Amino acid sequence: xxxxxxxxxxxxxxxxxxxxxxxxxxxxxxxxxxxxxxxxxxxxxxxxxxxxxxxxxxxxxxxxxxxxxxxxxxxxxxxxxxxxxxxxxxxxxxxxxxxxxxxxxxxxxxxxxxxxxxxxxxxxxxxxxxxxxxxxxxxxxxxxxxxxxxxxxxxxxxxxxxxxxxxxxxxxxxxxxxxxxxxxxxxxxxxxxx
Numbered sequence: 001x002x003x004x005x006x007x008x009x010x011x012x013x014x015x016x017x018x019x020x021x022x023x024x025x026x027x028x029x030x031x032x033x034x035x036x037x038x039x040x041x042x043x044x045x046x047x048x049x050x051x052x053x054x055x056x057x058x059x060x061x062x063x064x065x066x067x068x069x070x071x072x073x074x075x076x077x078x079x080x081x082x083x084x085x086x087x088x089x090x091x092x093x094x095x096x097x098x099x100x101x102x103x104x105x106x107x108x109x110x111x112x113x114x115x116x117x118x119x120x121x122x123x124x125x126x127x128x129x130x131x132x133x134x135x136x137x138x139x140x141x142x143x144x145x146x147x148x149x150x151x152x153x154x155x156x157x158x159x160x161x162x163x164x165x166x167x168x169x170x171x172x173x174x175x176x177x178x179x180x181x182x183x184x185x186x187x188x189x190x191x192x193x194x
Contacts, residue, residue, distance in 0.1 A: 001027075001029075001083055001084055001085035001122060001125060001126070002027045002028035002029040002031070002083070002084065002125065003027065003028050003080075003081045003082055003083055003084065004025060004026075004027060004028075004079050004080055004081060004082050004084060004090075004118065005026050005027055005028045005080075006024075006025065006026040007023065007024070007025050007026075007071060007072070007075070007076040007079065007080070007114065007117075008023070008024045008071075008072060009021055009022065009023045009024075009067070009068040009071035009072055009110070009113060009114075010022050010068060011063065011064050011065060011068050012036060014036070014038070014039055018039060018059065018062050019059050019062055019063050019064045020036060020037050020038075020039050020064060020109065021036070021037045021064050021067050021068060021071065021107075021109045021110060021113045022034065022035070022036040022037070022113065023035050023037075023071055023113035023114050023116075023117040024117060025084075025114070025117040025118050025120075025121045026121070027084050027121050027122070027125055029125050031084075031121045031122070031124045031125035032121055032124060033116075033117040033118060033119065033120030033121030033122070033123070033124060034117055034120065035112075035113050035115075035116035035117040035120060036113075037109045037112050037113045037116075039109070047102075047108075048102050048103040048108030048111075048112075049102045049103060049104040049107070049108055050064075050067070050107055050108055050109040051064065051066050051067040051070065051104070051105075051106065051107025051108075051109060051110060052064060052066075052067075053065050053066050064107075064109060066107070067106070067107040067109045067110040067113075068110075070106045070107060070110045071110045071113060071114055074097065074106065075094060075097065075106060075110060075111070075114055078093055078094065078097050079093055079094065079114065079118075084118050084121055084122040084125065085122050087115070087118070087119055087122070090114075090115065090118055091111075091115050094106070094111045094114060094115070095111070098111065119133070119134060131143055142175060144168050144169065144170055144172075144178060145168070145169070145175070145178050145179060145182060146166050146167070146168050147166060147167050147168075147169075147182040147185075147186065148164050148165070148166050149165055149166065149167055149182075149185065149186050149189055150164070150165035150189070151163070151164060151165075152164070152165070167182060167185060169181040169182050169185075
């Protein structure tokens with residue numbers, strides 16, 4: 001495995017039209033990884049904190065230029081040359097650099113973007129799918145999709161206190177079958193509730 005040679009972040013828009021962080025990493029071997037950071041509509045009291053710009057005139061305060069600057073500056077300086085295969089060391093370095101219990105100084109969106117991009121680059125360098133690289137040689141189960149079928153709480157204008165009702169088609173024989181089962185369950189529930 002080789003070390004981190006380059007790291008670049010940028011602000012992109014997520015599926016809701018909100019800014020999020022995307023990170024590209026290049027290893028000394030030339031292997032590359034890219035990660036766009038997911039973002040929920042709400043944050044729980046014990047969740048890590050995204051770093052947002054707070055400029056109300058730009059994306060309603062939701063811009064992520066501060067998090068991008070953290071990746072391109074302070075985080076890159078701290079992780080440049082670190083071995084990509086040493087994921088735990090990489091993550092610990094960034095968490096210690098942040099120095100807060102909830103990752104609020106550098107932003108969980110900056111730290112997660114770097115962590116995931118490096119994991120993807122290391123998997124590419126090892127010529128393995130990400131699930132096998134992370135799960136090890138005994139990884140035999142592909143990831144199972146989790147699908148939100150009913151919204152409540154902060155995600156909806158209804159009196160349901162539970163924020164999300166989700167399903168996982170764990171018995172499906174393939175990812176395609178799991179997606180089909182999830183879509184069919186969603187449509188059946190929609191008909192039943194209409």
